[in-house]
Amino acid sequence: MIDFLRGRVAHLETEYVVLDVHGVGYRVFTPNPYGLSRTEEPVQLFIHHHVREDAIQLFGFPTREEQSLFRKLLDVSGIGPKVALGVLAGGRPDTIAAAIQQENVNFLTKLPGIGRKTAQRMILDLKDKLGVQGPAAAAAELMEPAAAAGTEGGSAWAAAREALAGLGYREAELDRAWSRIQAGLTGDESPDALMKKALQQLFQG
Known part of the structure; x- marks a missing residue:
């Protein structure tokens, strides 16, 4: 059973990263792939090894x-x-x-x-x-997302914004990412979908 993996992020997708561990590429599904930097510095992910009849999957987490x-x-x-x-x-x-x-x-x-x-x-x-x-x-963490982020973009973006702020992104970075993704939105996106779109922009700088 794999408990953790440490290696270089060789590839990023919206749902997973490929972690290069001594020349072996492990596909690891993780909550916020674009929060992991593609640098030569090693990244450590704590692993849940999920086995089903039709698939074996790795899920990884920074903590x-x-x-x-x-x-x-x-x-x-x-x-x-x-x-x-x-x-x-x-x-x-x-x-x-x-x-x-x-x-x-x-x-x-x-x-x-x-x-x-x-x-x-x-x-x-x-x-x-x-x-x-x-x-x-508890009181500090559970304030309503709308109160923390304002009503801009509705509750879906407010929830996504709060989660991104929890990852350490600054207000100015989040405002910039929001302005970039707004034009392509339908209004039906979930917080998860908005978070992934914003992370793509944040990763690109």
């Missing part, structure tokens, strides 16, 4: 916390690897954990792929399995 939360999400009825990956693309692990512990269905339904029933199952199945968040941290 142990994300790896752990991903595995817990897979235990929730109705959540598979693709949805779990989208959840982690839409928010930081501590933010998601705090929302579950506080039974914040409104916040959870803003995450990609999560409807009200799935959010309720997440709370039921995971509330007692996650670490405790301090009240101050």
